[in-house]
Amino acid sequence: MEEKDICTIKIDGKKISLAKGSTVLEGAKMLGIFIPTLCYHEALPPRGNCRLCIVEMSIVKRGRTYSWIDASCVYPVEDGLIVQTDTPKVRRERKLILELLLSRAPDSDVLNKLAVEYDADKNRFVSSDNGDSNCILCGLCVDVCNNLMHSSGIGTAFRGINKKVVSPFNITQEVCTGCLACISVCPTGAIKARFEGENLNIETWNVKLKMLKCHSCGKPFYPGVYVDMLKDKVTMAEELLKKCPECRRKVFRLSVK
Amino acid sequence: MKTKIVTKEDLDILNNEGIHHIFPDKIKLSIQMGTCGKASGAERIYHIIKNKINTDILLTSTGCIGLCEKEPMVNVFVPGYYPVVYCDLDEEALEELLPAWIQGELPEKNCLMQLNRTTFNTNGPILKVKENIPQMEEVSFFKLQKKIALQNSGIIDPFSVEEYTGRGGYYSLYHVLKDLAPEKVIEIITDSGLRGRGGGGFLTGRKWQSCRNAPGEPKYVICNADEGDPGAYMDRTVIEGDPFRILEGMAIGAYGIGSPEGYIYVRTEYPLAVETLHKAIREAREYGLLGEHIFGTDFSFDINIRRGGGAFICGESTALMASIEGKVGEPRVKHIHTVVSGFREKPTTLNNVETWANIPAIISMGSEEFKKIGTKGSTGTKVFSVVGKIMNNGLVEIPMGITVKEIIFDIGGGIPFGKKFKAVQTGGPSGGCIPEKLLDMPVDFDELKKAGSMMGSGGMIIMDEDTCMVDVARYFVSFLVQESCGKCTSCREGTYQLFNILNRITEGQGKEEDITLLEELSETIIDTSLCALGKTAPNPVLSTLKYFRDEYDAHIKEKKCPARVCKALIEYRIIPEKCTACGKCRKACPYNAIAGEKKVPHQIIKDKCVKCGICFEICPFDAITKV
């Protein structure tokens, strides 16, 4: 890498050199400095929705010092940038952001834990809780569904305080494969899904999918549509795909012997 | 099929035709048919006239000349004289006026003014001035104005490329394409000091230069005609009155930047503007003024229209580009500028309608002349829509640097009904309120910012003594709550909480610590919101807190609304000495909340009264008061 492609910045007094295009959050992670995040996930590009990862930054340009607050997960490093991750101002504003998030999702465990650390007061603001979920609109589920799984099974509807993540037109739809990637990235456990007999029921998205029964043991294991999707994506014999992971492993173990 | 305009001679022929259209050898009636004119009944006027004239009289339409208060208006051209503008027209007035006009007379009735050499300086013949009729520069509404972006609006037929050319249009583009290198074009715009008219006030030339320098092809130019601010209609008027100016401006910019393709993003709620643009683009293409090899050069450029669904946030640059791409209209972080990676991740220059409309004028007058208008830091003119509690509601274009006071009192004619001025809100919903003591402030990007407001796109809402400033802050914040895209926490939740606090103050439920909470919330929303909507959303709160703190205190501590606007804090009472027991209020009250008999002063039954104010309006004896 050429020198011009490297930026040296200071985070909480520690120097680090990073490739151009890296973010301040990535730098902090390398240095082992913890910055709280909610809408950040390694598998996806950063989005800057939750604003919890804010830090104080300053830089000297043409003899003048500029200071400001910004979200570290999306801020690209610049040579000479000085970052402070835990100043009184940062803590005060994170506390307020947590209070705002708690007004929407008062029961979220993650938020309540953070609230203790930042001394956030759950009752300063009027509730904007719509009652049925801990969704904080971080945007991860929509992103993973659309841009990693390429399913487009969910999206946002409405704007502002009424914004919601919903299945298209909030009705039962057929594009969801039941991969549950959304659940795995959700920071607040806001998406509800259950196995009900032979079905996978993702209530939050109005989806009910029939589970495929393992061709060997007969136990329902994955939604049928999910296995169909896998057929196109992985190079595995169809007969193997139709077995549950345990039975599949048995087959492999046999073949290794 | 029209012949393409290639040479200077072609352009001169078109120019000549245009001048002949503007000053024909017949009597011509041009109805001002902008959206504002139509709303005042211009279409009716048009049809009445159409049914009563024969082919000896020409009938055309034109845009809005700015004084929307006095519409419907008709420009009457009688050969030999400069056009005369008639205002406040209705059927009755026409009955007298139309026969006179047909006879070639220019009576004084309903006459607003005569246009003259100030308007038609270099174009067209020298004509006669009509005595007894005020000249445009004698009318106080127009006296201090300086028209550049609105130069043709209300003067020419917006659908006629000939008339636009007749006013000098397309000579700038011709000059640029034939004589100037792209870098030189950018140099002129940079040197002119032109700053973007859409809000931020960024130097237009510098933006173009960065876009030109950025790697990546093709580059795009976009015109922002989203205009979502409540009470603002500058851009709509420019489009409806002078669409070719924008097309020419964009073509000049595209040549400078090196872009083959442009977009105009215009809101669907502007049907006439959309239609006007479609027609203009079609016309320009037919004449070869858009498309391949414009003026026979190697430069090719075309423009597409995209309609927005009316979300305020889609006026923000990155949200706008996402919307044109067919995605959800949400902003993204702008650490990589759109001039480097914008529409379709290509270098993109986005400018406001009015910014584009200034370009042909700057090229034709030169940057030196342009710089002479306005102030050092804010050159040129700015169009404002002056609305609210003001005599002359309308659109004004003023040289930067004249004072807010001059706009409101000299141009705007002051506050109606002898009321006292209280504040003026500039900069759209997230601008600030300027109090009386700052009225001498010159209108300039930097001065407005210093006062805690901003230029924004040029909305100016005038408020009188009957306005409650807490209620005003509440109104603007409620607009922003609805228009926040909802992407980031600080803006989505933060503005909602600002609204709740303001709401409870206006309902008499405010607590003393609410003021600190408002301030704390505002600080965090400003510091931590993702885009400029959130970052400026607390402005209405902070500026009213700064200049009208006493009103907040009255609401919170004394539970009183000094302007007597907030329903929860007022009461209607009947003054027995003044009440004649006429019974009007009793009959009008929709809640039967007024008791009384003949000859006995009436009374309001408190428990039933919902404070609708109908009795207050209806009492002929001013016997009802608000306390």
Ligand SMILES: Cc1cc2nc3c(=O)[nH]c(=O)nc-3n(C[C@H](O)[C@H](O)[C@H](O)COP(=O)(O)O)c2cc1C
């Ligand atoms: C919430 C929001 C709404 C905006 N709305 C508009 C608009 O309606 N029209 C406009 O020209 N600019 C609007 N802007 C400003 C644009 O983002 C952009 O700065 C401008 O179009 C650039 O053009 P200019 O440099 O010619 O001013 C808005 C900005 C924000 C943050």
Ligand code: SF4
């Ligand atoms: S500041 Fe408001 S409008 Fe801007 S991205 Fe955040 S939520 Fe959307």
Ligand code: FES
């Ligand atoms: S983690 Fe950076 S904004 Fe959410």
